[in-house]
Amino acid sequence: MKMHKFAKLAAVAAAGALVLSGCANNEQPTGGEGGEGGSELSGTLTGIGASSMQAAQEKWVAEFMTQNPGVQVSYAPEGSGAGREAFMGGGADFAGSDRALKEDENKAGEFGRCAEGSIAYDMPMYISPIAIIFNVEGVDDLNLNAEVTAKIFDGKIKKWNDPAIAELNPDAELPDADIHPVHRSDDSGTTENFTSYLSEVAPDAWPHEPDGEWAAEGGEGAKGTSGVVAAVTNGTGTIGYADASQAGDLAQAKVGEEGNFSELTPESAAQIVENSPVEEGREEHDLAMELNRKGEGYPIVLVSYAIACAEYQDPAQAELVKAYLSYMASEEGQKAAEEAAGSAPLSPKLAEQVNASIEAIK
Amino acid sequence: MSTSVEPRDPQATPEGEASQPTSVGRGGELVFSTISTVSGLSILAILAAVAFFLVLLAAPALTSDPADLPYGEFWQWVAPFAFGTVWAAVLALLMAVPVAIGIALFISHYAPRKLANGLGYIVDLLAAVPSVVFGLWGINALAPAVMPVYGWLNKAFGWFPPFAGGVSGTGRTMLTAAIVLAVMVLPIITALCREVFLQTPKLHEEASLALGATRWEMIKQAVFPFGMPGIISAAMLGLGRALGETMAVAMVLSPSDQISFELLTPNGPNTIAANIALNFPEAFGLGINQLIASGLVLFVITLAVNMAARAIIASRAEFSGAN
Numbered sequence: 001m002k003m004h005k006f007a008k009l010a011a012v013a014a015a016g017a018l019v020l021s022g023c024a025n026n027e028q029p030t031g032g033e034g035g036e037g038g039s040e041l042s043g044t045l046t047g048i049g050a051s052s053m054q055a056a057q058e059k060w061v062a063e064f065m066t067q068n069p070g071v072q073v074s075y076a077p078e079g080s081g082a083g084r085e086a087f088m089g090g091g092a093d094f095a096g097s098d099r100a101l102k103e104d105e106n107k108a109g110e111f112g113r114c115a116e117g118s119i120a121y122d123m124p125m126y127i128s129p130i131a132i133i134f135n136v137e138g139v140d141d142l143n144l145n146a147e148v149t150a151k152i153f154d155g156k157i158k159k160w161n162d163p164a165i166a167e168l169n170p171d172a173e174l175p176d177a178d179i180h181p182v183h184r185s186d187d188s189g190t191t192e193n194f195t196s197y198l199s200e201v202a203p204d205a206w207p208h209e210p211d212g213e214w215a216a217e218g219g220e221g222a223k224g225t226s227g228v229v230a231a232v233t234n235g236t237g238t239i240g241y242a243d244a245s246q247a248g249d250l251a252q253a254k255v256g257e258e259g260n261f262s263e264l265t266p267e268s269a270a271q272i273v274e275n276s277p278v279e280e281g282r283e284e285h286d287l288a289m290e291l292n293r294k295g296e297g298y299p300i301v302l303v304s305y306a307i308a309c310a311e312y313q314d315p316a317q318a319e320l321v322k323a324y325l326s327y328m329a330s331e332e333g334q335k336a337a338e339e340a341a342g343s344a345p346l347s348p349k350l351a352e353q354v355n356a357s358i359e360a361i362k
Numbered sequence: 363m364s365t366s367v368e369p370r371d372p373q374a375t376p377e378g379e380a381s382q383p384t385s386v387g388r389g390g391e392l393v394f395s396t397i398s399t400v401s402g403l404s405i406l407a408i409l410a411a412v413a414f415f416l417v418l419l420a421a422p423a424l425t426s427d428p429a430d431l432p433y434g435e436f437w438q439w440v441a442p443f444a445f446g447t448v449w450a451a452v453l454a455l456l457m458a459v460p461v462a463i464g465i466a467l468f469i470s471h472y473a474p475r476k477l478a479n480g481l482g483y484i485v486d487l488l489a490a491v492p493s494v495v496f497g498l499w500g501i502n503a504l505a506p507a508v509m510p511v512y513g514w515l516n517k518a519f520g521w522f523p524p525f526a527g528g529v530s531g532t533g534r535t536m537l538t539a540a541i542v543l544a545v546m547v548l549p550i551i552t553a554l555c556r557e558v559f560l561q562t563p564k565l566h567e568e569a570s571l572a573l574g575a576t577r578w579e580m581i582k583q584a585v586f587p588f589g590m591p592g593i594i595s596a597a598m599l600g601l602g603r604a605l606g607e608t609m610a611v612a613m614v615l616s617p618s619d620q621i622s623f624e625l626l627t628p629n630g631p632n633t634i635a636a637n638i639a640l641n642f643p644e645a646f647g648l649g650i651n652q653l654i655a656s657g658l659v660l661f662v663i664t665l666a667v668n669m670a671a672r673a674i675i676a677s678r679a680e681f682s683g684a685n
Contacts, residue, residue: 051643180531185617187644195558212644217443220532220616220628223640225502227613234506
């Protein structure tokens with residue numbers, strides 16, 4: 001009996017020791033232990049951030065770890081704000097965020113795992129178009145511009161046959177029915193991007209600050225993308241916004257300005273990001289995009305960034321981050337995300353810029 | 363913990379001497395009294411720990427400058443949600459309690475024995491359905507189904523304030539949320555009422571019937587007076603569940619942050635629990651503290667409701683036919 005117990009204990013201790021030594025190995029990359037994958041990387045990499053790219057990150061993590069068996073990557077989709085906070089506090093190697101760090105947030109020496117005096121780089125990694133979905137009897141095609149969209153979601157335009165909508169849609173037979181706009185009831189990057197589109201392009205019609213929380217009065221709230229899609233599908237005369245990948249069979253509006261309405265495709269979404277400049281006054285390689293939503297392409301896109309140190313305290317960690325980010329930005333990685341999450345791949349020109357930033361990480 | 367047991371010993375000793383217990387019996391006495399005392403105290407300890415945690419994490423939100431709070435001034439922000447919490451729960455109870463009493467009476471006094479057993483089992487099954495399933499049912503089945511009814515209610519009874527306003531185009535309103543909550547609290551209220559009604563002394567019932575009462579009069583004279591404290595505590599347990607219900611409300615209700623009695627518009631105020639669920643995933647910094655502070659408000663509301671229920675039961679006990 002006693003021997004038996006002792007044997008059990010010993011087994012547990014041995015297993016524990018193995019696990020612990022495994023961890024210890026991971027923490028100090030020694031190289032040459034990569035295994036069959038041909039990769040020599042090893043270590044652990046933690047990311048925290050936006051839940052919008054959760055599906056893509058899951059795919060990326062799985063693929064990257066298959067190629068690099070020595071590396072343990074984890075991504076916790078705790079939200080953009082939590083990700084940025086954890087990254088600043090040194091709790092994560094990189095952050096995923098639905099917006100870039102603001103200029104006054106990105107100051108040298110503010111980041112826990114970065115070398116002294118290092119700033120952070122914002123790199124666009126995940127472009128997800130946001131569809132305007134609607135469910136109106138007898139209407140399949142709908143053209144909307146920012147001003148009319150803003151007025152609809154702000155409750156200023158109340159009927160589907162309002163002259164303002166009719167003007168944009170001369171061919172559609174618009175019914176004399178109430179409009180029921182549906183918005184997200186939870187705090188979300190989708191809402192933040194949708195409202196920043198409205199406030200940038202139609203500031204007079206959308207008087208609210210862009211925010212992850214819905215700011216306008218009225219309208220109907222629904223929880224999560226799936227909730228919005230369900231509400232729009234089950235309702236009558238409804239209109240909402242949702243990640244394009246989850247919009248299902250619902251009709252999607254063409255968005256743009258008079259005479260330039262753009263259908264939502266991965267290409268048209270990528271185009272608008274490609275034609276946008278990097279914000280002025282940023283350090284080199286800090287790719288905070290200033291989306292030019294009035295240009296060519298589909299204007300309502302969510303751009304999620306990977307935020308990483310310009311220079312890490314631990315050079316081995318920098319190698320890991322570079323490897324993982326390069327994979328995310330690669331053609332292969334972007335394709336994987338498109339399959340897993342329905343995102344729009346980075347255009348070649350943008351991918352080049354992102355890769356230059358990754359190369360610059362030390 | 364052993365110290366808390368000692369005071370019981372002096373009491374136990376005289377009894378022990380009188381009945382000459384075996385040593386095994388004496389040991390069992392000690393073990394059991396220890397277990398029950400520790401369990402009893404642990405409930406207090408857990409409650410105190412929860413309250414301590416809430417106060418500790420809520421404090422930063424309550425003490426810091428309102429301008430720093432991400433969701434705005436605290437009391438102004440939390441008031442509509444506190445109202446929505448109570449409003450939704452009360453509506454749910456208004457619908458659930460009469461039905462629950464009806465089902466319980468049917469099971470205890472009207473139905474044939476076999477049917478009663480089966481029905482009781484089915485009601486208990488309803489209690490085992492997870493709330494997320496009720497939420498899915500609410501948005502995908504109930505809301506589209508009640509939309510035409512809401513339109514009619516609004517047209518016919520629009521002069522009655524709760525039915526006024528522009529009807530929701532998706533059916534996801536305060537009334538829908540209250541119906542879902544009512545279905546969720548139905549089993550717990552029914553099960554308790556049934557047990558209480560079955561406890562009615564047979565003598566009371568027979569005496570009533572012997573005086574020429576019909577079955578309904580017998581229920582009025584014998585069953586209800588006896589069961590009243592039980593009905594109230596059953597309703598309060600249901601209210602507790604309705605106040606704290608999170609997922610179903612978060613999924614079904616189209617929430618607003620204004621105090622409104624309108625039942626058919628999408629302006630129903632959110633509940634505290636659902637609001638925490640909706641905003642917690644993206645909250646950080648003071649936002650987390652502010653959400654937890656709203657949780658503290660819910661904690662206080664629940665406590666107040668339960669104490670009120672206790673008071674009602676205590677005052678009713680004198681009138682009850684039980685003694």
